[in-house]
Amino acid sequence: MAFGGRVAKTVGVLCLLGVLAACGNKKDDVPLETFSAEELYHRAEAQLERGKAEEAAKSFTEVERLYPYSAWAKRGLIMSAFAWHQDQNYEESRAAAQRYIDFFPADEDAAYAQYLLALSYYDQIDQVGRDQGMTFQALQALRTVIERYPDSEYASTARLKFDLAFDHLAAKEMEIGRFYLKRGHYVAAINRFRVVVEEFQTTSHTAEALHRLTESYVALGLVGEAQTSAAILGHNFRGSPFYEDSFRLLKGKGLAPEARSRGWLASVYRRTIRGEWL
Secondary structure (H helix, E strand, O other): OOHHHHHHHHHHHHHHHHHHHHOHHHHOOOOHHHOOHHHHHHHHHHHHHOOOHHHHHHHHHHHHHHOOOOHHHHHHHHHHHHHHHHOOOHHHHHHHHHHHHHHOOOOOOHHHHHHHHHHHHHOOHHHOOOOOHHHHHHHHHHHHHHHHOOOOOOHHHHHHHHHHHHHHHHHHHHHHHHHHHHOOOHHHHHHHHHHHHHHOOOOOOHHHHHHHHHHHHHHHOOHHHHHHHHHHHHHHOOOOHHHHHHHHHHHHOOOOOOOOOOOHHHHHHHHHHHOOOO
């Protein structure tokens, strides 16, 4: 049974653990060594059901420690990764998930363990400010889910999150580029917008990046580059309001979008418009 189904089944049978949950306070003082592997596992389930994710994670870990060669140990390990993630202790969740992958690489829940490992990075993306290291690690881990477990129930969700994380990287480049642009640091801004156009062209930020390039080049007096970036923008995103802004900007200078650059934008123009890749 896949982990998703197993979790559903676990939730379904938790009502059978009512007695255990009710007397949980009494059993909290009992030495863990007095529990069997199964009892300790169900004790952890009851703690998880009561919203005590940290306690549950520790109890699941104890199943593995006290009964390392039992079938419950394997289940306890994957559930400890799940419980640590519920507790938002991503480092511990990642460690448990990685241990599961190392010990049971061919097991049916290995795909879920890899997915949890990826989530331990992905769920922290918005917490790390300008540092994009966590995003890159999330992308790598999500790619592993997609490539190693393409037929698993987690592959499609991993693909969606991969696209969102990729878009997040482009958004950060745009944020920094706008920062430089507003302060008149045009060369620094161009370098950021160029990254988006060349490396993140499949994201939702490409149209704006081309427009900001047009703005930056106009400000520097590099009209050929400005016209070329606007021409690429018009070919690929003619219905975008960013193209309207670029067109209006050039028209105000007596210019029109056309391929005039001989630099990196000329290469982008040849690839995207003429289909010339060499």
